[in-house]
Amino acid sequence: MGADIVTVxxxxxxxxxxxxxxxxxxxxxxxxxxxxxTGAVSxxxxxxxxxxxxxxxxxxxxxxxxxxxxMEMNFYNLGRNIDELMRKFKANIYMMKKGGNEVCxxxxxxxxxxxxxxxxxxxxxxxxxxxxxx
Amino acid sequence: xxxxxxxxxxxxxRVPDFELTTYExxxxxxxKFSLKDQIANKRWTILFFYPADFTFV
Numbered sequence: 001m002g003a004d005i006v007t008v009x010x011x012x013x014x015x016x017x018x019x020x021x022x023x024x025x026x027x028x029x030x031x032x033x034x035x036x037x038t039g040a041v042s043x044x045x046x047x048x049x050x051x052x053x054x055x056x057x058x059x060x061x062x063x064x065x066x067x068x069x070x071m072e073m074n075f076y077n078l079g080r081n082i083d084e085l086m087r088k089f090k091a092n093i094y095m096m097k098k099g100g101n102e103v104c105x106x107x108x109x110x111x112x113x114x115x116x117x118x119x120x121x122x123x124x125x126x127x128x129x130x131x132x133x134x
Numbered sequence: 135x136x137x138x139x140x141x142x143x144x145x146x147x148r149v150p151d152f153e154l155t156t157y158e159x160x161x162x163x164x165x166k167f168s169l170k171d172q173i174a175n176k177r178w179t180i181l182f183f184y185p186a187d188f189t190f191v
Contacts, residue, residue, distance in 0.1 A: 003178035006167050008154065011187045013164050016157035019187040026159070032167055034154035034181075041152050046142055047183045054185040062179040066148050066169055076185060089180065 002064070003089065005031040009055055010048075012037050047073065059085060061092060105131065 011019075016033035020026045034041075036055075042048035047058035059080060061070035069092050074080060091104040094111060102115045116123065116130055123130050143149060151169050158165040172179050 002176070003180055004167075004172065005180045005182060006154065006156065007182045007184060009184050009186055013155050013157040015187050017164075020157065020159050023188070029159045032156040032158055032165065034156050034167055036154060041154060042183060044142065044150065044152060045181070045183065055183040057185070058181075058183040060143075060179075060181040060183075062149055062169070062172070062181065064173065064176040064178055066151075066173045068143050068145055068147050068149050071143075071145065079190075085180070089178070093178070 002093075006034045007031060008034040008036050008041065010036050010039055010042065010053055045071075061089060063092070063096070 009016075013033070013035040016035060020029055020033065036042050039048040039053065039055075042055045045058060045060055047056045049056060054076075057074040057076065057078065057080060059070075059072045060068060063069050070088050072080065072085075087109055090110060091108055094115075095102060095104060098115075102117050103119055104113075104115055107113070108115060114131055116127070119130075149169060153166060153168045156165045156167050157163075169179070
């Protein structure tokens, strides 16, 4: 799909290595595990917690042009839903492919689902009709 | 309770270049991630921050 996943914590690369090799749940990990022990990158994305030196649960989607296209941040006690992450990711790729004239509404899941084409003055107050399809 | 943090980055904004030293499980070796390389190779990037190794993610 032309994307790379990089996980980041304030642990070092050495700790990442030790964790990945000892934790059986991580046997099949294929993504890069980024080390940010100084918190510099984490600070830039606003996920660094000065009180404990740990990162909050933040996910960021960056386009091939280097633009920030999506972000989600949760506090420590809430895990992220991978289906929603993939939905947003697929939607971003789809919209980029379409060149900016189509938008993906909340229920959009995958290619072939209903989109809104050229949202503009004509669609004001008529989103329901547009979603029903014409 | 930790303070509330907000990101300094805005949606749609170009992300300033950054680099990270990585561990690459597929190679069993260390590596480097750089946003500049991702842009040069026309690749999307998903950055996934989490609190700490050896805990649930």
